[in-house]
Amino acid sequence: MNKLKYLLSAFVLLCFASCKDDPWEDVADGGWNHERSIIDVKFEGQAGTPTITETDSETGVIELQLASDMVADMSKVRVETLTLSYKATANVASGGTIDFTKGDPQIVVTSPNGESRTYTLEMTEFTETLTxxxxxxxxxxxxxxxxxxxxxxxxxxxxxxxxxxxxxxxxxxxxxxxxxxxxxxxxxxxxxxxxxxxxxxxxxxxxxxxxxxxxxxxxxxxxxxxxxxxxxxxxxxxxxxxxxxxxxxxxxxxxxxxxxxxxxxxxxxxxxxxxxxxxxxxxxxxxxxxxxxxxxxxxxxxxxxxxxxxxxxxxxxxxxxxxxxxxxxKTIEEPVDPEPEPEPDPEETSLAGTYSVGRLTVYGGSADPAFVNPAARAGCGTIRSGRSPTTSWQ
Structure with missing residues (x-):
């Protein structure tokens, strides 16, 4: 009896499964994916990071600054990068252009299941005051x-x-x-x-x-x-x-x-x-x-x-x-070679040459030491053969 119940239950489940759509069908065809968001965007001449706001399911706003002096043509501002949510598409791609000379430029993003969100670009002029x-x-x-x-x-x-x-x-x-x-x-x-x-x-x-x-x-x-x-x-x-x-x-x-x-x-x-x-x-x-x-x-x-x-x-x-x-x-200064410092006069270290004697001086004494010129004391001591201190000047 129990075996019959099991067989009957299996038959009912099989019939039910054969009557229902493929459970992975939504995954395969993207029907589950309602995402239509801009994750990031960068334009030429853009200053800093833009502020991206999703107002509701159908609209959004992107606030950004552009330096117009870095853009050749504001009617053709290049989109350098554009990052979207998974498998979403947009009416402009990286490398495309946006016309900022017209009022309210927009980017429209579409999800895989066909729903769309329109982002309005609110641009303000960035000015580098230093230039x-x-x-x-x-x-x-x-x-x-x-x-x-x-x-x-x-x-x-x-x-x-x-x-x-x-x-x-x-x-x-x-x-x-x-x-x-x-x-x-x-x-x-x-x-x-x-x-x-x-x-x-x-x-x-x-x-x-x-x-x-x-x-x-x-x-x-x-x-x-x-x-x-x-x-x-x-x-x-x-x-x-x-x-x-x-x-x-x-x-x-x-x-x-x-x-x-x-x-x-x-x-x-x-x-x-x-x-x-x-x-x-x-x-x-x-x-x-x-x-x-x-x-x-x-x-x-x-x-x-x-x-x-x-x-x-x-x-x-x-x-x-x-x-x-x-x-x-519009001149650029030519390099100027610094003037070399003059060489110092060489110190005289050689003793070679001819000299004359100018003075003889003796320092000595125990009780009252002093400097003495021997030639001025010619009467002191014994002078032999005329050899007094004054002969040193001859």
Whole structure:
């Protein structure tokens, strides 16, 4: 009886299974897949990461920033990458283009079962304010030892011409330079990078940063202060602007790096007691320097510029959009070979030669020792055959 029940149950299940559709049919034809999402997208000239929002089952919004100066044609902005949900398709693919000159550009994504979601692209203009052409209006150095005792100073290096080498390579040589910043790339983290061209100007010279030996109370020799004052590399370099910490980092052709902040025009108090005001008429690159306190050179120029410079400002003026650097100013300084120091006079170490005797001196005595000229004491002792001390002069 039980065996008959088992056979009957198996027959019913078999009939039921034969009447039902294939249970894997939905998986095979994708009927289960309603996904129609944009996971990630990147356009040429895009700044940072876009914000992708699915408003509902049929609509979505993508908020992004584009740098138009990095795009040749805003009506044909290239889609560099487009990542969709599993087996979804879109009306544009990686390598395709979107027209941002028309209102409300869109990307339509369709799921395998035919449902769609339309994403509206909300683009705002990204502007890298650093790009452009600048002239240098002033250089400032704050430094010295003993701020708490009113011993630090704020100087324009160009006003202290006697502190620097001649030949037109003092701080004033920087004043006809042009700085041209060009945007090269917007990184995934939203930071920017590009190139900086430091043209040497019509004089084709830069500040050589050499402190004159005549103003050096320590050794009387020239001192190379390049590590303090060559902060913006000569010629072409690269720059990286970090928006999280506000720094701009320059890297020269040899990989050397310098960092600064860009401060707006205004009045700043240098930390002397009492404070020393610095008034910037325009924005400036501010470099924090690492000098060495020197209490032996507290009040002189050497102590400010060479021993303990604290802050260096390069005050700049941005030129109007479209400004072109004059051709005569597009110069790069030729390398200058340093003048070799003169060889010291050789010390005379040879005893060869002819001499005459100038004086005989004897030091001696026990009770009252003294220096004595034997020739002045000719009456002392016994003189034989005319051999007195004075014969040594003959």
């Amino acid at each position: 452009g052409t600048y002239t240098i209006s002033n250089l400032w150095v704050y430094g010295g030892t003993g701020a708490a005792y009113d011993c630090t100073k704020l100087y324009k290096p160009a006003d202290k011409s006697w502190c620097w080498n001649g030949e037109g390579r003092g701080p004033a040589a920087e004043m006809d330079n042009y700085l041209v910043f060009t945007l090269g790339e917007i990184l995934a983290d939203g930071n920017t990078t590009g190139t900086c061209m430091n043209w040497a100007g019509e004089d084709a010279k830069n500040w050589d940063c050499v402190f004159a030996g005549a103003s050096n109370p320590d050794t009387g020799k020239p001192v190379d202060l390049t590590q303090f004052y060559r902060q913006i590399p000569k010629g072409e370099s690269t720059w990286l602007r970090n928006y999280s910490d506000g720094t701009i980092t320059f890297t020269d052709a040899d990989g050397n790096k310098t960092s600064c902040t860009l401060v707006p025009k205004g009045t700043y108090q240098m930390p002397n007691v009492p404070p020393i005001p610095l008034t910037l008429e325009s924005e400036a690159f501010k470099f924090n320097l690492k000098g060495t306190e020197d209490w032996n050179n507290t009040y002189n120029d050497y102590g400010v510029f060479a021993r303990n410079p604290v802050t260096y400002y390069i005050e700049i003026v941005k030129q109007p959009a479209g400004f072109e650097v004059p051709e005569a100013s």
